[in-house]
Amino acid sequence: xxxxxxxxxxxxxxxxxxxxxxxxxxxxxxxxxxxxxxxxxxxxxxxxxxxxxxxxxxxxxxxxxxxxxxxxxxxxxxxxxxxxxxxxxxxxxxxxxxxxxxxxxxxxxxxxxxxxxxxxxxxxxxxxxxxxxxxxxxxxxxxxxxxxxxxxxxxxxxxxxxxxxxxxxxxxxxxxxxxxxxxxxxxxxxxxxxxxxxxxxxxxxxxxxxxxxxxxxxx
Amino acid sequence: xxxxxxxxxxxxxxxxxxxxxxxxxxxxxxxxxxxxxxxxxxxxxxxxxxxxxxxxxxxxxxxxxxxxxxxxxxxxxxxxxxxxxxxxxxxxxxxxxxxxxxxxxxxxxxxxxxxxxxxxxxxxxxxxxxxxxxxxxxxxxxxxxxxxxxxxxxxxxxxxxxxxxxxxxxxxxxxxxxxxxxxxxxxxxxxxxxxxxxxxxxxxxxxxxxxxxxxxxxx
DNA sequence: AAGTGTGAAGCTATTCACAGCC
DNA sequence: GGCTGTGAATAGCTTCACACTT
Numbered sequence: 001x002x003x004x005x006x007x008x009x010x011x012x013x014x015x016x017x018x019x020x021x022x023x024x025x026x027x028x029x030x031x032x033x034x035x036x037x038x039x040x041x042x043x044x045x046x047x048x049x050x051x052x053x054x055x056x057x058x059x060x061x062x063x064x065x066x067x068x069x070x071x072x073x074x075x076x077x078x079x080x081x082x083x084x085x086x087x088x089x090x091x092x093x094x095x096x097x098x099x100x101x102x103x104x105x106x107x108x109x110x111x112x113x114x115x116x117x118x119x120x121x122x123x124x125x126x127x128x129x130x131x132x133x134x135x136x137x138x139x140x141x142x143x144x145x146x147x148x149x150x151x152x153x154x155x156x157x158x159x160x161x162x163x164x165x166x167x168x169x170x171x172x173x174x175x176x177x178x179x180x181x182x183x184x185x186x187x188x189x190x191x192x193x194x195x196x197x198x199x200x201x202x203x204x205x206x207x208x209x210x211x212x213x214x215x216x217x218x219x
Numbered sequence: 220x221x222x223x224x225x226x227x228x229x230x231x232x233x234x235x236x237x238x239x240x241x242x243x244x245x246x247x248x249x250x251x252x253x254x255x256x257x258x259x260x261x262x263x264x265x266x267x268x269x270x271x272x273x274x275x276x277x278x279x280x281x282x283x284x285x286x287x288x289x290x291x292x293x294x295x296x297x298x299x300x301x302x303x304x305x306x307x308x309x310x311x312x313x314x315x316x317x318x319x320x321x322x323x324x325x326x327x328x329x330x331x332x333x334x335x336x337x338x339x340x341x342x343x344x345x346x347x348x349x350x351x352x353x354x355x356x357x358x359x360x361x362x363x364x365x366x367x368x369x370x371x372x373x374x375x376x377x378x379x380x381x382x383x384x385x386x387x388x389x390x391x392x393x394x395x396x397x398x399x400x401x402x403x404x405x406x407x408x409x410x411x412x413x414x415x416x417x418x419x420x421x422x423x424x425x426x427x428x429x430x431x432x433x434x435x436x437x438x
Numbered sequence: 439a440a441g442t443g444t445g446a447a448g449c450t451a452t453t454c455a456c457a458g459c460c
Numbered sequence: 461g462g463c464t465g466t467g468a469a470t471a472g473c474t475t476c477a478c479a480c481t482t
Contacts (some may be wrong), residue, residue: 069481105324144388214306289460
């Protein structure tokens with residue numbers, strides 16, 4: 001049994017699927033905690049999340065030994081550890097770039113704040129939007145992005161601008177010190193060296209559904 | 220070499236990652252087509268999409284032999300074939316359930332229509348929203364969902380209701396004949412037997428970014 | 439008895455490498 | 461010469477199964 005004195009990430013590279021599952025487990029643990037449940041087994045965690053008990057144990061074992069044999073996992077304790085592993089032991093500062101329909105909806109999306117992500121700046125290139133209030137913030141001209149980011153640095157930027165503008169906005173924000181991006185423009189962006197970027201492509205999700213439905217129809 | 224007389228899906232089960240890549244390739248092909256490019260190589264397709272030439276060829280080969288050795292793929296032809304494979308040779312009828320901030324933004328999201336998905340009904344449980352116009356449609360009471368879906372059947376429903384309401388809404392809509400769901404409520408829903416469902420969890424994407432950034436910070 | 443932690447096995451996905459065709 | 465299509469090799473992920481702990 002390894003001795004993990006800290007929760008410092010393990011040398012081994014953790015797959016994206018594992019990270020996503022950890023994030024899911026954390027949610028379930030918070031629900032259990034809310035219901036006053038004190039301990040859970042890998043089986044119980046698995047049943048909530050469409051996975052297997054072995055998978056849960058394997059995922060957790062990548063980071064240490066958090067359970068007690070014969071008993072399971074202590075809910076509050078495991079939740080705390082997962083938070084530390086996922087980097088949620090702190091709050092994250094987020095900029096929103098693009099205050100159109102999707103951007104505005106995201107600015108006011110309560111779940112972000114609830115999960116530790118604070119939107120602290122909003123940018124838009126449309127002069128008609130600049131100066132307006134959105135989710136308690138004043139929309140700033142996209143042209144002033146570098147200047148504002150120098151004053152109020154952020155960790156992550158949410159990109160909600162049109163496809164044509166998206167890559168440029170990422171490159172500029174990355175140069176201005178933003179380390180992670182969540183892109184909602186329906187295109188695959190390229191992250192500068194050393195920068196984390198994830199694409200959320202809603203139309204592509206619908207296309208994947210369309211594929212499934214076409215398959216079923218022939219079956 | 221196999222003889223694919225139709226584009227009917229192959230018996231082999233196709234992985235989600237392959238489907239997503241096909242959807243990406245299709246976008247690139249449409250861009251190439253728009254630029255007047257007549258043929259592309261697997262290398263060119265790969266370079267756009269952060270994958271490898273071998274992966275592109277493998278993905279395509281699961282469905283047939285679409286290229287010409289020494290020449291590459293004919294852009295318009297391959298685009299047509301990918302559309303057929305993905306089930307995009309037709310338009311899809313979509314209901315939106317939940318006309319809150321996210322729902323409203325999705326209702327007006329142009330890319331859906333552009334990619335073949337027409338929102339033809341909008342439901343909400345809030346009496347204050349019922350009767351309002353949204354993206355050219357009148358918001359209908361969620362309670363009347365079954366009645367309306369009987370008249371105007373849809374293939375897919377987009378779920379944009381609060382977490383607490385999400386599973387019930389899926390169960391009801393599935394019973395009313397909806398075959399696929401795209402869920403935006405930040406929870407993992409369970410699809411009834413034979414129903415396709417995908418979760419888009421935006422907070423979870425941010426958490427995955429937070430994980431990456433925490434990793435980088437220690438490196 | 440119950441349930442974790444984990445090496446080993448099994449499975450799936452990606453990459454390699456090259457014969458075959460244009 | 462260039463590039464596809466594809467079996468073979470490799471890598472990565474999931475499941476199994478069981479020793480071990482409470």
